[in-house]
Amino acid sequence: MGSGAARGMASSRAQALALILGTAVGFCAAVAIGHAVTDYSKPSNFKRFYPQLTPAAGFYPTFSMLENLALARWKPGKTVVIIGGNSILNGIGQSESELWSLRLQDRLGERYSVVNLAFPGAYPSEGGALVAESLLRQGIPVIYVANYNPGPVARAYESIYTYFYWDAFYKGKLLPNPGRDVELARRIPLLQQPDKDKIVVGRLDAKLRFEELWNHVAYRYVSTIWNNYIQRDSWKPRADIPDSVATAPPVAERFRDNFDVEMLTTRGFSQTFAEPDGTGGWRVTQPPFVQATEDIDEIFVPQLRARMLMLLSENCPFYRDRLTPPERARDLFAFAAYEKLWREHGVACVTIGTDFDPADYRDRTHLSASGGLKLADIVADQVRRFPVP
Amino acid sequence: MRLAPAFPRPAGWPSGLHLLLRFALGITIGFFLHYLLYRLSLPAEPFIYAAF
Numbered sequence: 224m225g226s227g228a229a230r231g232m233a234s235s236r237a238q239a240l241a242l243i244l245g246t247a248v249g250f251c252a253a254v255a256i257g258h259a260v261t262d263y264s265k266p267s268n269f270k271r272f273y274p275q276l277t278p279a280a281g282f283y284p285t286f287s288m289l290e291n292l293a294l295a296r297w298k299p300g301k302t303v304v305i306i307g308g309n310s311i312l313n314g315i316g317q318s319e320s321e322l323w324s325l326r327l328q329d330r331l332g333e334r335y336s337v338v339n340l341a342f343p344g345a346y347p348s349e350g351g352a353l354v355a356e357s358l359l360r361q362g363i364p365v366i367y368v369a370n371y372n373p374g375p376v377a378r379a380y381e382s383i384y385t386y387f388y389w390d391a392f393y394k395g396k397l398l399p400n401p402g403r404d405v406e407l408a409r410r411i412p413l414l415q416q417p418d419k420d421k422i423v424v425g426r427l428d429a430k431l432r433f434e435e436l437w438n439h440v441a442y443r444y445v446s447t448i449w450n451n452y453i454q455r456d457s458w459k460p461r462a463d464i465p466d467s468v469a470t471a472p473p474v475a476e477r478f479r480d481n482f483d484v485e486m487l488t489t490r491g492f493s494q495t496f497a498e499p500d501g502t503g504g505w506r507v508t509q510p511p512f513v514q515a516t517e518d519i520d521e522i523f524v525p526q527l528r529a530r531m532l533m534l535l536s537e538n539c540p541f542y543r544d545r546l547t548p549p550e551r552a553r554d555l556f557a558f559a560a561y562e563k564l565w566r567e568h569g570v571a572c573v574t575i576g577t578d579f580d581p582a583d584y585r586d587r588t589h590l591s592a593s594g595g596l597k598l599a600d601i602v603a604d605q606v607r608r609f610p611v612p
Numbered sequence: 613m614r615l616a617p618a619f620p621r622p623a624g625w626p627s628g629l630h631l632l633l634r635f636a637l638g639i640t641i642g643f644f645l646h647y648l649l650y651r652l653s654l655p656a657e658p659f660i661y662a663a664f
Binding site: 234237238239241242243244245246247248249250251252253254257283417424427428431433434436437438447448 | 631637638
């Protein structure tokens with residue numbers, strides 16, 4: 224081999240080495256930045272996760288973002304009121320300025336810090352519940368508010384926002400819960416493949432923090448995922464997209480669409496959960512009731528149940544008032560039975576909407592600004608009943 | 613007068629600029645691989661819950 228060829232080989236080797244070294248340094252730097260943003264990344268001027276800040280718009284807020292929002296509002300002497308649950312508590316039906324959770328903060332005053340971590344379609348076991356668990360683990364006083372309807376509760380790792388669970392789990396944020404671990408081990412093999420994939424992602428992200436870094440970039444600087452729902456706004460940093468949830472339309476226009484479908488849903492609302500007892504009354508249907516009984520104990524650790532307020536959401540009276548007397552009686556029975564069930568498991572529980580007007584609703588389920596005010600009053604009253612730690 | 617370099621470059625060794633450029637390219641690739649993990653972690657199916 225001539226000296227020229229040897230020199231060329233040495234040069235290529237040196238350049239390859241520089242490239243490999245640079246790749247390793249670049250990757251490690253990204254991991255280190257990801258670890259750093261985990262501690263502080265959160266939406267600015269936060270009031271709620273409006274649709275553009277949710278997976279429906281291609282944005283996946285991390286568990287740390289949620290936790291950072293809650294931690295940023297806490298100071299010694301304060302209790303953090305974490306709102307979880309679905310679009311009803313998220314405030315769909317109320318514009319940002321009408322948001323019920325802002326009214327709740329007004330009513331509760333400075334001793335409490337309210338943070339609305341509800342997501343459209345989320346179950347009470349998801350997002351907010353996991354953050355509440357993490358804060359309790361750190362000894363921070365928390366009251367967790369969620370909503371649901373009569374029936375069994377879905378687990379956080381089998382729900383819509385499954386990734387929150389694995390994100391929190393592999394980052395060591397959850398309280399010990401042997402019952403949940405046993406059930407988890409039994410259920411993991413039964414999960415759908417996309418849900419199993421999220422386990423791998425959660426495990427990897429705990430070390431490599433790619434979710435943390437690039438979601439932070441998507442929020443602050445540039446988003447790189449096309450999304451059909453927000454179209455051309457897809458590339459904008461999510462911080463630049465304002466909350467555009469509209470105020471409810473005039474009452475006369477609210478309940479025109481899909482009347483038959485909504486009426487059908489209202490009629491069948493409690494059908495699965497209560498059945499005639501043969502003497503003109505009602506009794507709970509056993510399989511879902513037994514399931515709900517087991518679920519509550521397994522999903523929510525005792526420390527969280529003691530600091531939790533469950534709201535059971537009634538349908539809008541516009542539809543409810545069109546039910547037959549037996550259908551309405553069945554509804555009332557199911558709500559009362561499940562309210563009692565939650566209480567028996569150490570969870571404060573109230574039904575909301577029973578005495579609301581049609582004008583308090585934006586549609587069959589979501590509340591308007593006036594409904595939000597009533598909700599804030601009910602929740603504030605309930606929150607004050609929890610002992611101050 | 614031309615001074616000898618403090619760290620003489622071995623015969624056939626590329627210039628510092630070349631190495632720096634390769635190193636910078638490597639850093640970019642490292643970040644890209646990290647980003648690729650993020651993209652691969654996204655669900656293949658679009659998130660369809662949209663009751664807004």
